[in-house]
Amino acid sequence: MARLRCRWWNLLICLCTPCLLLGLLFVYVALMLCYSMASVTSSTSGSSTTHLSKTTHFIAPGTYRNEGFAPLPRTFWDPAPHGGALWNQLQLSIDRYNNPILSDRRTARGHKRMNSSYSHLMKASFSAVGELKTRMSDDFAKLPEQMKEFVSSMHRREYPDLIVPSKPCGAGLEEEEEEEESPLLLLAIKSVAMNFERRQVIRRTWGQVGWMAGQRENGNAEGKAGKSGGYVRRVFLLAKQSQPELATDLTDELLELESRHYGDILQWDFKDSFFNLTLKDVHFWDWFSRRCKRARFVFKGDDDVFVNTPRMLDYLVDQEERLGGSAAMRGFMVGDVIGAAVPMREKKSKYCVPESFYKGLYPTYAGGGGVVYSGQLTKLLNQVSKSVHLFPIDDVYVGMCMVKLNAYPVHHPAFLTFDFPKKEEEQQPCAHHRILLVHKRSPDQVSELWSELKDKLPQCWNATLRNAGKQNRTTETAKLKRLKQRERDYI
Incomplete structure (x- = not known):
């Protein structure tokens, strides 16, 4: 009888141990994901959502290279490409909007129905990067005069x-002449x-x-x-x-x-x-x-x-x-x-x-x-x-x-x-x-x-x-x- 009980006990241990270990692994992965998301949220908390360079994004962890696999980027998307230069940021706003992966298709279609031209979208991208002069630099007054004029009016392109x-x-083409081609x-x-x-x-x-x-x-x-x-x-x-x-x-x-x-x-x-x-x-x-x-x-x-x-x-x-x-x-x-x-x-x-x-x-x-x-x-x-x-x-x-x-x-x-x-x-x-x-x-x-x-x-x-x-x-x-x-x- 004692031998039978020992065999059943060993069988129970063999069956339950892998399940317990797998459960602990799921708990560990869940805790790490929560920790990563919490750290990203805390690092971007209090930032204005109207600035593309400060928009909260999920940063996917990774390494520059995994053995046996293709290289992986350290981040999925750089929230401040090229150091946040004004033109690059403005164009990034338009490119993201036109990208079917990065934009909400339903929102995009609704926006296009409301605005048949791109003029509204182009102007809206300026609000997405904040005040022009402050986004340029702290010493805007020291910039060349023609650049200051251009930055101040580059949002407008429709002139009569x-x-x-x-x-x-x-x-x-003369009045009496007709072109043959x-x-x-x-x-x-x-x-x-x-x-x-x-x-x-x-x-x-x-x-x-x-x-x-x-x-x-x-x-x-x-x-x-x-x-x-x-x-x-x-x-x-x-x-x-x-x-x-x-x-x-x-x-x-x-x-x-x-x-x-x-x-x-x-x-x-x-x-x-x-x-x-x-x-x-x-x-x-x-x-x-x-x-x-x-x-x-x-x-x-x-x-x-x-x-x-x-x-x-x-x-x-x-x-x-x-x-x-x-x-x-x-x-x-x-x-x-x-x-x-x-x-x-x-x-x-x-x-x-x-x-x-x-x-x-x-x-x-x-x-x-x-x-x-x-x-x-x-x-x-x-x-x-x-x-x-x-x-x-x-x-x-x-x-x-x-x-x-x-x-x-x-x-x-x-x-x-x-x-x-x-x-x-x-x-x-x-x-x-x-x-x-x-x-x-x-x-x-x-x-x-x-x-x-x-x-x-x-x-x-x-x-x-x-x-x-x-x-x-x-x-x-x-x-x-x-x-x-x-x-x-x-x-």
């Missing part, structure tokens, strides 16, 4: 038109009210409108280009002149006269300044999407550049023939591409962007002196820009919008936004026949170059575009791959 072109797509190229040229001489020179030279002949490489020695080329339209992008010493009323009257005579002025009611060039971009994209959406390509550049328009037209026709289809043209942008640039922090520079405003590398972007992109991309930029906060450097902002579209500009050596390399212009007699754009040129120089382009056409008609060979294309492809690799540091 002051002057609009008399025809739907700007200058280029959609415009190949729209020239959108950034200018200011006082630069009347530059606009006049452009109208007489590379900015002529209507049908413009190209310069095919299979032309002939007499410079006859046949039917190569396309229809060109033109519009100048202006805002309100900001020089107090000038007679504003007189300037406005002269612009009105200029607009009535040429029909190519597009002006908006905001201050014409360097940091407001981004506003010109977003307003131009909107105008294009409504009034000039049939144009197949857009050239956007400064009024102090020289453009080899005949070669540009041929280049674009070749791109259409080579790429074909609408899918390939949706992300088409070509220019002088700059990759992984570092923000300028020197306060004396007009490009200065303080660290308290933005941290991180700039995205890959095409220099704003002159860039060409497709009409399809223009309409996509108009849409995606509504979910990207304004940035004070216009070409960098375009690069930010391109990242959102998962598109990248293509570099072409014939876009010389920083002028020719040393002595190249002097040593090559057909130098200007081998480029698409060069910056920076005065009105007199532009006139001389346009005359030279025509005079030297018989001897330079078959000049190839600068560094457009196979070896260069291979180099540029490798460069683009490196730039995409470094994009991971962006935002």
Whole structure:
């Protein structure tokens, strides 16, 4: 009997011991989870929920590496990315809202029903990061003046038109003329009210409108280009002149006269300044999407550049023939591409962007002196820009919008936004026949170059575009791959 009881006792111990140990393990895990959540809550208690950088989050414990598994982050989400720089925080608010994982889908759908546009959402993100000036830095008054002005008004992007072109797509279509096809190229040229001489020179030279002949490489020695080329339209992008010493009323009257005579002025009611060039971009994209959406390509550049328009037209026709289809043209942008640039922090520079405003590398972007992109991309930029906060450097902002579209500009050596390399212009007699754009040129120089382009056409008609060979294309492809690799540091 004693032996039987001993056997039953041993069996009971064998069965109950694992259950007891498992129960103790569950109790231990529950206590640790409660302790972790309590510590996170206590560390964030008393903080304002209107500041993204202080919002309470569950911090998932982890290690940098588990043996046999992929690396794990120490935290699931950094509540203060890039040290809480203003632009990064503002954009993070929008990105979280548009992220189906991080946002409540039902709340998002209800919000979109109440607000058909993104304007309300963009403005609301400012309240999510608190007072602008205090979020920038403690010494806001010491920031550059143009940055202070930009920060104070960057929440607003809707401004009324002051002057609009008399025809739907700007200058280029006479009353008795009908274009046989959609415009190949729209020239959108950034200018200011006082630069009347530059606009006049452009109208007489590379900015002529209507049908413009190209310069095919299979032309002939007499410079006859046949039917190569396309229809060109033109519009100048202006805002309100900001020089107090000038007679504003007189300037406005002269612009009105200029607009009535040429029909190519597009002006908006905001201050014409360097940091407001981004506003010109977003307003131009909107105008294009409504009034000039049939144009197949857009050239956007400064009024102090020289453009080899005949070669540009041929280049674009070749791109259409080579790429074909609408899918390939949706992300088409070509220019002088700059990759992984570092923000300028020197306060004396007009490009200065303080660290308290933005941290991180700039995205890959095409220099704003002159860039060409497709009409399809223009309409996509108009849409995606509504979910990207304004940035004070216009070409960098375009690069930010391109990242959102998962598109990248293509570099072409014939876009010389920083002028020719040393002595190249002097040593090559057909130098200007081998480029698409060069910056920076005065009105007199532009006139001389346009005359030279025509005079030297018989001897330079078959000049190839600068560094457009196979070896260069291979180099540029490798460069683009490196730039995409470094994009991971962006935002």
